[in-house]
Amino acid sequence: MPSTSRVSLTRFLIEEQRDKGHINGDLRLLIEVVARACKRISIAVGKGALGGVLGSAGTENVQGETQKKLDVVSNEILLEANEWGGHLAALASEEMDDPHPIPHRYPKGEYLLVFDPLDGSSNIDVNISVGTIFSVLRCPDGVSEPDEKAFLQPGTQQVAAGYAVYGSSTVLVLTLGDGVHTFTLDREQGSFILTGSNLQIPADTGEFAINMSNIRHWEPPMRRYIDELLAGKTGPRGRDFNMRWVASMVADVHRILTRGGIFIYPRDLKDPSKPGKLRLMYEANPMAMIVEQAGGAATTGRERILDIRPDKLHQRVPVFLGSRNEVKQVTAYHREADTA
Numbered sequence: 001m002p003s004t005s006r007v008s009l010t011r012f013l014i015e016e017q018r019d020k021g022h023i024n025g026d027l028r029l030l031i032e033v034v035a036r037a038c039k040r041i042s043i044a045v046g047k048g049a050l051g052g053v054l055g056s057a058g059t060e061n062v063q064g065e066t067q068k069k070l071d072v073v074s075n076e077i078l079l080e081a082n083e084w085g086g087h088l089a090a091l092a093s094e095e096m097d098d099p100h101p102i103p104h105r106y107p108k109g110e111y112l113l114v115f116d117p118l119d120g121s122s123n124i125d126v127n128i129s130v131g132t133i134f135s136v137l138r139c140p141d142g143v144s145e146p147d148e149k150a151f152l153q154p155g156t157q158q159v160a161a162g163y164a165v166y167g168s169s170t171v172l173v174l175t176l177g178d179g180v181h182t183f184t185l186d187r188e189q190g191s192f193i194l195t196g197s198n199l200q201i202p203a204d205t206g207e208f209a210i211n212m213s214n215i216r217h218w219e220p221p222m223r224r225y226i227d228e229l230l231a232g233k234t235g236p237r238g239r240d241f242n243m244r245w246v247a248s249m250v251a252d253v254h255r256i257l258t259r260g261g262i263f264i265y266p267r268d269l270k271d272p273s274k275p276g277k278l279r280l281m282y283e284a285n286p287m288a289m290i291v292e293q294a295g296g297a298a299t300t301g302r303e304r305i306l307d308i309r310p311d312k313l314h315q316r317v318p319v320f321l322g323s324r325n326e327v328k329q330v331t332a333y334h335r336e337a338d339t340a
């Protein structure tokens, strides 16, 4: 591992490929192109009202959500940056119903890229951190025109995952399946510089993140877990817990990667047809890979997220991730309730 003094993302990836051989030239190029796209999105986000990018685009995505202008702009930046490079067989996005084929005028590659171009959309207009989340899979052998089915691989099949968080600084977090590393955008130089290697999430924590306003819709084991945290020192957990909720998954997960915590978006009975709010392929899976690579855990409350065999590109799942002893505790409560 190179020393952390001013190691650019480019150098980091070249040395990962040369010294460890667990990534090839195409994957290295793919990560570089995604990082460049995140840099362009960071600039667009940073312009705010001056860039005319705030507010609604007046259109809806496949989830039935109103698209923000920056959702559309970020999606276009990622498509345009990635479709001509020759390292992808197809792309898929939260903002597009179906996978995006590589135009025939461009060569195809061996990877599939699936992403949430702008996570935390509800925070764009109020200047709170948002981000981009991405996951890289291999295109199944023999598949020349990848359709939705080609993407439906368990999270364990990811060869890389990452996110960029556009906050006071822009930080890219990356795993290639061998630890989690952070890169901070040097705005003057225009390049991502390695600022953290092999991050580890503490196994225990005193901090939880959940949208408490949904409490009346939670299942009993979920209520039990949160009631015990809120009971603090005098309760069964015997210590106090603090709460945080940014409502941008990237920002909440980045805090957990930095100092521990548990992030929860459970199944709620508000709409029993929806097993959760967050999407498996481009929110839960990449974040679960990052968290597990940093020594944490990630479940649906019942099963390991990375073991789920997807059946739809935009399927939703409950998400419990972060400090592994807390994730274990709340998962145990759900399994206990299911067998009671």
Ligand SMILES: O=P(O)(O)OC[C@H]1O[C@](O)(COP(=O)(O)O)[C@@H](O)[C@@H]1O
Pocket: 094, 116, 118, 119, 120, 121, 122, 211, 247, 248, 249, 250, 277
């Ligand atoms: O509005 P709520 O219920 O607090 O949900 C917030 C969650 O929804 C999300 O904003 C969903 O993501 P998108 O913004 O990409 O649709 C997450 O980032 C966040 O954790």
